[in-house]
Amino acid sequence: MIYTVTLNPSIDYVIQLPKLNLGEVNRLEKSYKFPGGKGINVSRILRELGYANQAWGFLGGFTGKFVNAQLQQLHLNANFTKIADDTRINVKLKADQETELNAAGPEITETEKQTFIAQFDNLNKNDVVIFSGSVPSSLPETFYFDLIQKVKAQHAEYAVDTAGEALKRTLPTHPVVVKPNNHELADLFGVKLANLDEIKHYGLKLIEMGAQNVMISMAGDGGMLVTKDHCYRSAAPKGTVQNSVGAGDSMLAGFTGTFDATHDPVESFRYGLACGSATAFSADIATRAKIDELLPQINIEEF
Numbered sequence: 001m002i003y004t005v006t007l008n009p010s011i012d013y014v015i016q017l018p019k020l021n022l023g024e025v026n027r028l029e030k031s032y033k034f035p036g037g038k039g040i041n042v043s044r045i046l047r048e049l050g051y052a053n054q055a056w057g058f059l060g061g062f063t064g065k066f067v068n069a070q071l072q073q074l075h076l077n078a079n080f081t082k083i084a085d086d087t088r089i090n091v092k093l094k095a096d097q098e099t100e101l102n103a104a105g106p107e108i109t110e111t112e113k114q115t116f117i118a119q120f121d122n123l124n125k126n127d128v129v130i131f132s133g134s135v136p137s138s139l140p141e142t143f144y145f146d147l148i149q150k151v152k153a154q155h156a157e158y159a160v161d162t163a164g165e166a167l168k169r170t171l172p173t174h175p176v177v178v179k180p181n182n183h184e185l186a187d188l189f190g191v192k193l194a195n196l197d198e199i200k201h202y203g204l205k206l207i208e209m210g211a212q213n214v215m216i217s218m219a220g221d222g223g224m225l226v227t228k229d230h231c232y233r234s235a236a237p238k239g240t241v242q243n244s245v246g247a248g249d250s251m252l253a254g255f256t257g258t259f260d261a262t263h264d265p266v267e268s269f270r271y272g273l274a275c276g277s278a279t280a281f282s283a284d285i286a287t288r289a290k291i292d293e294l295l296p297q298i299n300i301e302e303f
């Protein structure tokens with residue numbers, strides 16, 4: 001079974017207007033509310049691909065109720081720990097540019113934290129845990145690292161999609177895959193990445209630091225997969241971008257679900273790329289039909 005962990009879910013409030021005028025009253029053209037948070041998006045794609053999974057994390061307050069109801073409507077298998085505080089609202093602004101405003105997240109009490117941690121005692125060696133997204137500011141920065149010790153104690157596998165120190169700390173524990181985007185990779189080393197050779201160089205550094213596979217997403221420029229012995233690269237298929245929120249999560253879901261089933265890194269990368277672009281070309285998270293349409297257009301080359 002695959003478990004996704006979203007410590008900091010959200011309502012993604014997507015608002016659309018032709019142009020944002022700061023300091024003035026702006027009227028929205030359209031607005032939507034989606035259940036958000038990286039692990040939730042991963043679970044939605046895993047479900048589309050037919051991989052059994054359960055979504056874990058913290059949900060609470062009126063916003064948490066909305067997210068829970070939406071997950072039920074989507075028939076997502078979820079087992080979130082109930083918290084007293086409100087789940088956050090993230091604003092995704094689509095005007096002449098895409099701007100994201102992600103909140104810090106709710107207060108999580110010690111009892112709520114312990115209830116959540118107890119779930120990890122029931123994992124077994126056939127399970128995979130996907131840790132995705134930010135850690136709410138009320139939890140320690142070491143939280144992912146601490147949870148990984150629990151996963152390792154049960155001999156289960158795990159993947160990590162987070163940034164900065166939280167990501168760095170998990171690398172020596174040998175996650176099966178990490179998925180920084182090219183900007184997060186650059187920030188991690190305090191550098192600017194000007195070309196694919198430099199991206200490969202820093203991807204290999206993450207391998208040296210302990211990751212088993214490093215999948216670097218590059219939005220409209222496709223992606224790169226760095227393993228111990230190989231590096232693969234693919235451009236993105238052509239299409240009309242509708243909403244790239246969740247593209248990275250979709251990519252991680254495609255890779256991890258396929259890798260768990262096949263242990264084939266290239267096939268997993270192919271699914272990752274198709275899922276990422278399929279979501280970018282959809283208003284919401286991609287459907288299986290959109291993913292299947294893009295799969296034949298993915299061309300992976302050794303780099």
Ligand SMILES: Nc1ncnc2c1ncn2[C@@H]1O[C@H](COP(=O)(O)OP(=O)(O)O)[C@@H](O)[C@H]1O
Nearest residue numbers: 181217218219220222223236247248276277280
């Ligand atoms: N504009 C786009 N056109 C085509 N594919 C895209 C686009 N944006 C994202 N993708 C696909 O989705 C993957 C993940 O997107 P990206 O934006 O890099 O991730 P993140 O959301 O984590 O920053 C990309 O590597 C690419 O394969």
Ligand SMILES: O=P(O)(O)OC[C@H]1O[C@](O)(COP(=O)(O)O)[C@@H](O)[C@@H]1O
Nearest residue numbers: 036037038090133134246247248249
């Ligand atoms: O936990 P973070 O890093 O604040 O990110 C949360 C946001 O990421 C998303 O999961 C989208 O992630 P990606 O666009 O990176 O795939 C949104 O649904 C959510 O608002």
